Amino acid sequence: MHTTTSSHQPLAGITGRRVLGTGGIAPATLGIDGSRLAERPSHSGTCIDAGNLLVLPGIVDIHGDAFERAVMPRPGVSFPYASALLDVDRQLLAHGITTEFHGVTLSWEGGLRGEAYALRMFEALSQLQHTLGASHRVHLRFEAYHLSGLETALAWIADGRVGLLAINDHLPTTARRMTDDRKMAQYADRAECDVETFRERLRTASRHAPDVPAAMARLIAAARAAGLPVASHDDPDVVTRQHYHQQGCAIAEFPLTVDAARAARQLGNETVFGAPNVMRGQSHTGAPNATEMVAAGLCTVLASDYYYPAPLQAAFKLVQLGAADLAGAWNLVSRNPARAGGLTDRGVLLPGLRADAILVDDSQPGLPRVCAAIVGGQLRHATMPLSTVEASALAAGGASLAA
CATH class of the missing domain: 2.30.40.10 (Urease, subunit C, domain 1)
Known part of the structure; x- marks a missing residue:
């Protein structure tokens, strides 16, 4: 090759x-x-x-976080972003992705999903801007309970470092696993801390619950004022999707129920599902079957999520399964994600x-x-x-x- x-x-x-x-x-x-x-x-x-x-x-991928494995291939083993991104760039091109929105997380967890690692991504992208072959952008995944990171996120948006904002809230799921020592150890490894320190970070973030709605409204408003597309992540129900739609989040990213996806489409929102879901025939988290969502007209975008080969492979699998013709399947990985990502010059x-x-x-x-x-x-x-x-x-x- x-x-x-x-x-x-x-x-x-x-x-x-x-x-x-x-x-x-x-x-x-x-x-x-x-x-x-x-x-x-x-x-x-x-x-x-x-x-x-x-x-x-060329494929436009508006959510891909597989770069995390290039940066940290094993728990506690990290590599410089510049060399990792060079490897990722070659993976993207080899799988037809010409525009990538890297899912960079700013979370209360810290470690791989903390501010220091995000800054390394920004620095590497700046350093390599004339070297990388694909078009690289940042999809900022902001964890809703990370209120101490709000001003940082606002500054990054104001500086033009962010191409798309997504509001994430993984805290409730993580909190339900508080007594699961195995899961806590996995989270702690990624966060580069011991288990008790991670549990304390989780408890501290949980105390911010009363202030989260106002803080997220402020962040969403700033992103919209900057002209950024905004998504909500893992909408569990219709009420949540309607809430974020009213605030200007026009993208439902990985809705967790068919009803939430249907509500999003009725509101004219983009609905993003994982291309790996199509390849595997099911979600790894119990979310709706993406192929069924495509066939029902409830999926407008397929994203690589955690596996860069997936958009290319999924588009052709949809054709094999009779869920779409090639033109329709390709819109899910090129035209539609470009539109959702605010890129009117490609797709x-x-x-x-x-x-x-x-x-x-x-x-x-x-x-x-x-x-x-x-x-x-x-x-x-x-x-x-x-x-x-x-x-x-x-x-x-x-x-x-x-x-």
Whole structure:
């Protein structure tokens, strides 16, 4: 496999027999003008000839926290963010993800999900901004009871460090496990403290309950004022979804019941489910079956959650299962998450939008493979030698992207 994230001469375009446009899959030629798509290639430069490979919009993943395993592969064993993100970047490109919203948690837990680790993420993203191949953004997962972190989160939003805000509340679930020594030990390992210290952090956070609603209203308002999309995480019921909708949270992320998902769609909200749920045929937490939610029209976005290969694999599995056609399934991992994440410049192969595309070999049923990833008009990843053709040979004829 060959992966590259260095700067290259921009491509003039892509041509192929199976290009996913707004009208479905058909032969087409995509021009590339700098970092944007154009109706036709210019008269100079090289175009990739995708042949019979699928040419699809790059995947937009609005919730992925698998980077945590690259940073802390074993409890108590952490590595520098810069080297971890280089590895993650290559994973993303290899699985067709051209835009990633990293789920960075700011929690009362501390450790891997505390402020110090979040700052390391920001610093690494800044350091590597000209090195990474995919487009990397931060999805700030703020734990509602972490009131001592509120001002920090507000400052990060004001500084433009955050691309999406999600309100999380894992405290009740964690509190119910207070007497489970095994679970407490797992939490403490991630938080880089002993079990009794973790229990004390949990007790301290619990005391903030009366002040949580006002604090979250303030945080949500600040995010909306900054133009950020806002989600609520793990809505357990209709009342919770309605509450967050009224505050401006237009995304229901991993609703825990069918009723909550249905309420979200009735309110015009985006509903996010996990792509691993589709791959496995069930949720690992007992939440609704994502495939059933797609078939019922109650899921608008699939996210990698904890497994980067999942969006690509899930989209094709939905087609196999008859839950969606490829165009509809691909909207769940590209167009719709781009829209939910406030990114109007990507997710569809149209002139004027970002030239983010992937070439996929789907010849082996159930095992689609990304052969190349183009991000911002540059080839960033390839697993095989790619056929090319001069743009001048395409300029005179052939269906264009806009056709």
